[in-house]
Each structure stands twice: as C-alpha cells, then as structure tokens.
Amino acid sequence: MKVFVTGATGFIGSSIVDELLRRSHVVVGFARSETSADNLRAKGAQIHRGSIDDPASVLAALASVDGAIHTAFNHDFSTYMQNCADDGALLDAMAETLGGTGKPLIATSSTAVVPPGQIATEDQAASPAIPRGASERFLRFSETGVRTGVIRLPPSVHGKGDTAFVPAAIAAARRTGVSTYVGDGANRWPAVHRNDAARLFCDALERGEPDQRFNAVQDEGVAFRAIAEAIGRGLEAPVRSIPVDEAENQFGWLGRFVMADVLASSRLTRERLGWKPVENDLLADLELSSYFDPSVKALST
Structure with missing residues (x-):
C-alpha cells in the first residue's frame, strides 16, 4: 500500500514510518520543514509538504494514496481545548475526502476519553465531555465508505x-x-512502548474493520x-x-x-x-x- 502519514517525524509517527517500510509499504511522509523532509528521504519515504495548520495541504495528499495514518497533533497544552477541536475538524475533512473509496483512515486518540473510575475498553465510546474525544467523531464516516479506525494511546x-x-x-x-x-x-x-504502538497502527491499517477503536495498552x-x-x-x-x-x-x-x-x-x-x-x-x-x-x-x- 501507499500510505500517507502525518506526524511522520514525531515520536510515534517515526516508528510507524519505520514499521510501514519494514512491511514493504510505500510511505508518503507529511513534512512541515525541509529538515523533516530530509529525515524522511533518508529512510526511503516520499515527501508531501504542508502543515496541519493548513488543512488543504493535508487533504491534497489523499487522492494519490491507498490509506492514511494521522498522528500529528498540536501539543501546546495552553491551547489544548482548541487543539482537540481542530484535530476533530481535520479528521472529519479527511474522512469526507476519502468518502466512497473504502480506503483506511487510522487516527490517534487517548485511552482517557473514557471517564475515570472504570477500566477503559475498546467498545466504550468517547465521552462528549472530554475534549480529546473530538478525534473519534470521524469514525461515523464508516457509513460513507471509509474504513475508519482509532488507536487510543495511554498517558505514557x-x-x-x-x-x-x-x-x-x-x-x-x-x-x-x-x-x-x-x-x-x-x-x-x-502505558505502551512506542514500537508496539507503531505495530498496532500498521495492523489496524492492514486488517482493521471499519468503525473500530483499538487500545494500545501493554501495562x-x-x-x-x-x-x-x-x-x-x-x-x-x-x-x-x-x-x-x-x-x-x-x-x-x-x-x-x-x-x-x-x-x-x-x-x-x-x-x-x-x-x-x-x-x-x-x-x-x-x-x-x-x-x-x-x-x-x-x-x-
């Protein structure tokens, strides 16, 4: 598969790129800077320049790939609420763009979207009161022919x-x-190790059913x-x-x-x-x- 990866040079995204290449997929890495682009080229990935602050630059990559993994996120916690809302809006736009294609769109969320006081499981929907839950709203686009899936990451x-x-x-x-x-x-x-999380992203891309949540949890x-x-x-x-x-x-x-x-x-x-x-x-x-x-x-x- 030819796979578009946002956050491709980040802590988790870079491990996902390595795992995709190990599995013989073609990677199109989303790069905000030339330094990031150079790092991806050195691994053997193709480059698509842009920024999540410019949603059109993200959507432009989707027509030429077989699927996408979205890990980019603004980690400025002083604007956390807005960052979550922006991520949800971007994922909605990505899913709408992929409508009717049957292509996979795998995104990133948090195990903490389930209210505390219980063991968070994959079948529990995100609470609408928890901001990061906006990143799971796009799952509904499975009804329009997108193979949507979410990887919930733990705090560590x-x-x-x-x-x-x-x-x-x-x-x-x-x-x-x-x-x-x-x-x-x-x-x-x-908690989970980054490499184990990367393998889960790739497994979901390759074999996940539509509208599913996966918990990347070791501990x-x-x-x-x-x-x-x-x-x-x-x-x-x-x-x-x-x-x-x-x-x-x-x-x-x-x-x-x-x-x-x-x-x-x-x-x-x-x-x-x-x-x-x-x-x-x-x-x-x-x-x-x-x-x-x-x-x-x-x-x-």
Whole structure:
C-alpha cells in the first residue's frame, strides 16, 4: 500500500514510518520543514509538504494514496481545548475526502476519553465531555465508505526519544530535587512502548474493520508511586508524597495529569488483531539511562 502519514517525524509517527517500510509499504511522509523532509528521504519515504495548520495541504495528499495514518497533533497544552477541536475538524475533512473509496483512515486518540473510575475498553465510546474525544467523531464516516479506525494511546508512550509525560515528571524532579507523587500514589497510568504502538497502527491499517477503536495498552495500570520511585532511582533523588494542593507547584502543567487514575484494557484489541506487545514495559524502560539524560527536553507549555 501507499500510505500517507502525518506526524511522520514525531515520536510515534517515526516508528510507524519505520514499521510501514519494514512491511514493504510505500510511505508518503507529511513534512512541515525541509529538515523533516530530509529525515524522511533518508529512510526511503516520499515527501508531501504542508502543515496541519493548513488543512488543504493535508487533504491534497489523499487522492494519490491507498490509506492514511494521522498522528500529528498540536501539543501546546495552553491551547489544548482548541487543539482537540481542530484535530476533530481535520479528521472529519479527511474522512469526507476519502468518502466512497473504502480506503483506511487510522487516527490517534487517548485511552482517557473514557471517564475515570472504570477500566477503559475498546467498545466504550468517547465521552462528549472530554475534549480529546473530538478525534473519534470521524469514525461515523464508516457509513460513507471509509474504513475508519482509532488507536487510543495511554498517558505514557515510552521508549528512547520520549519527551512527553514521564520526561516532564523527570524534569520536575530534577528542578525541585525531589521525585513526588500525590497522596498515596496509588492512581494508575496505562502505558505502551512506542514500537508496539507503531505495530498496532500498521495492523489496524492492514486488517482493521471499519468503525473500530483499538487500545494500545501493554501495562493496564502502573501506580504513579512506582513511576516516582523509578524516577528517584534514576536521578538519585529522594521520593516523597505531596498533598493535592502542591501538585501544580511541583509539576506545572503536568499537575492535572499526575493524579489521574485511568486504567485501560487491550483485551479486545489483542483478540481482534492478534496484537501482542513485545518491548520493555514502562518500569523496565525507566531503568535506562537515556530517560535521565539532562539534554532531553520534555514537553512544556
């Protein structure tokens, strides 16, 4: 297949590109800059220039490909609500453009679109009250002849090159000199390795049925206290509990996430696609020195 990939040089998108090429697909990588284009050419991918800020540049690529994987997202958390709405609108436009073709359109969402207090499963629809759920609205276009599918990613997609939530917690611990968790730290995060997630995106592209959600989950729930303890070992820093009212001072923008208890299951994903994670789990990856390289820049607002 000839596959268009947005976010093709990102943390997850770059692994998807590698996996698609390994499976002998032709990749058309969406590149915002010439540097990104050069990186994709070096892998053997074709290039389509544009930006998600210019939806027309995304839609222009769809006529000449056999399917698309959409991983690009604006990760500026100061405009998170608008970013989610924009992503939903872009996916609607992509699905409308592909109407009647039978081509696959695989997009990215979050396991946290299911309200907390339950184990998130693939058959649960996204809550309309949760902003990221806008990225799943396009699933309805399966009725117009698009093979729609969503990969729900957990809070931690980990591996070498990670700059997201766990690195942000590491940066907070380095800044304050202490690795912390809130309360008893029993709240849990699901997690998956980036390479296992990439394989799932490709499996869904190749074999997924229309209008399906897939949970890219290896660890159903890792206690945040265990994450904080692993960070403490990696930084040789003390580990302690803090009360809820100190979370924002300790973690900044991450404070809203560190208290989340968002269990998720991938049982149906494994049954439907035969997907099986094979990489390190989160706590094993946190034993790697690369996570504690001070030159790594984590996401910020």
